[in-house]
Amino acid sequence: MRIMMSADWFYPSQMGGPSNAIYWQAKAMARAGHQVTVVATSQDIPSTVPTSRWLTLACGRVMYTKNPHFYLPFAHIWYAVVAIRQAEVVHINSLFYPSSVVLVIAARLLRKRIIWAPHGELSPSALIYRSRLKQGLLRLFRVVSKDVIFHSTCAAETVHIRQHFGHNALVQELENMMEMAPARTRKPEPYLLFIGRLHPIKAIDRLLETLSESAIFRNGAYSLTIAGPDTNNYRTYLEELVKTWELTEKVTFVGPVYGDQKEQLLANAYVTILPSHSENFGNVVIESLAQGTPVIASTGTPWQLLETKRAGCWVDNNPSDLCHAIEQFLRLSVDAYASYRQGASELARRFDIHANVAQWERFYEDALG
Template identity: 30%
Template sequence: MKILHVSPSFYPATFWGGPIFSTKAICDGIAAMPDFSLRVLTTDAAGLAVSDRVRRVPMGYPVHYAYRIAGHSVAPGVLWHLPAAVLWADVVHLTGTYSFATLPTLALARGLGRPVVWSPRGALQATQDWPDAPRKTAKRLFERAAQKLRPKGCVLHVTAAMEAAQSVARLPDIRTAVIPNCVSIPPLVGRIFRPGGALRLMYLGRLHPKKGIDQLIAAMDRLPDCVTLDIYGSGDAAYEATLRAAAAEYGTRIRFHGPVQNAAKTLAFARADLFVLPSHSENFGIVVAEALAHGLPVLTTTATPWRRLDLIGAGVCIDPLQDDLAGAIARLGAGDLAGMGAYGRDWMIRDFSPEVMVARFAALYRSLAADEPQMVQA
């Protein structure tokens, strides 16, 4: 079976965080299966500036990086190669929502009779859920065009029931398939929680207002001096400057480190006692899964799809608008952090391994190619 992935960016464009790694994990797993052949059509975008271009690495399957000339994903080469690529495929997997290639891909798939798995990667949910989402009128027009252009055999891939409900509010009557993202399970390493009585908080991800980082910084005012916060990630320069200014009064209690990957990310998790993601909106939150896989307890919010944290015993979800963030940090930090971390890691191994995710996508592709979408919900 032939699978075409169309995406506005692709690994090693890690600037955009979790979705890049998840899309690569899908492609790696599917390409390794003997009855699948996979190709990727994307751009060479590696960051916000047009001059930011990926340094290509071998993938083990064909990846065409079209030359970006503007915006996030404007690359005429994608359109040049798209018709032949869609014609080649049995199933098209489209990633991204308000992107340069989204509408052409949907239209070509419809015209050529190809089913589509469409992964919006939280963009529809964010537009629906986040009051300050930009360009809402233009996005609504884009969505209406997508509704008219998408093929009958189009399934929206979402990572949680919360994302499904909010995405369908933007695209009524579209079918959905819920397949959570996966997380790589790192080797288990020994860690000492709360060394010397300290409590080391950690945030990792994009620096964006919807992530609630400003509230996390403000919460430090009501926590004792033994509590420190390490912030990993990058975002809009002006917003990052605002966060740094707010954190300045805390001196070395709050440290900004910029983006981290691979071994540096593993080391960052190893040096923390509690991962905090006080987000106002999250379609999945792959960093939560990464923290849990590293044996780190998590505090996040009910605006994320991680409410089972409490049930599993791996952390806690709080209401971002009503609950006391500082109080929740203090209570969780005084608990059995090692036990919570062990429960979370076991949960990731059981339900969120790459093998589980890839098997679900393979079943979805097969069912769409056979016009038997048993995994799909109306």
């Protein structure tokens, strides 16, 4: 099978979960014997990565395009159209990146089967940013999306897609999967962990408010570690909140973490917290579970499995409910906590992309069929 994938951010970029999810997906399909071509931008990749030439990597043939500006992706469009000509399936990642609609139109003209993945961009919490522009673009997208198959990662995202593209929109639902990092030797430390992009949609301010109201957190040995890249100076706002709520001694910002440092940070944490207003998936949940660390996730994420598999909590992110869930964890006995860690490790296996690559093969075969 010949698959062409377009991505705005792509590994080794770490600007959000999709940059890794698309890479793992491409790598698994390439390892399974399929011809995979990825055209990405050079945004947020190390200077040591060659740009504007084809590279043969573990995930297939990759081009990191050098564009005049991130939002003027002329080179990205050019190389992607060249790649589309040789593909059977064209998988466009992102709705609102400027090249996406151009590539959908090009793929339609070339009579290719098209898969379009919103990656959470249609959630109400995401659409409030630049809402007028996005609503205008969605009207255009509805015109060009006939016969396009939308990739949804969860039931909520399927609902969002059909709200905007109609009840007859073609949607295939398949959870994100990932390449599992080896379990690290745990050196337990008394910290709660938020790890991810620092952005208002992640509701980190809600988490800080919650912890400011928790006597158990304030008076106990536990602290909060916040890791991840800043977006639009949101970290400064969070640091002001930390001072306002007198949490300076209890909250640490460590910036972006990658590779072994990231996995060890996840492994050592007592619990990972994802309080987001909205997530179409949340790769960090799987990354935490893979290290045996339970997760408290908001009901704005599709992670009810944390409750049913006893691997964490799925709770509303209002301060009262979130505080109750966190304090429940801080009160767990040693044996009860060990049970949650076991549940976390067992649940992680469900999302191993190399063990479950047949699901993606069926996804593409169904699209072609």
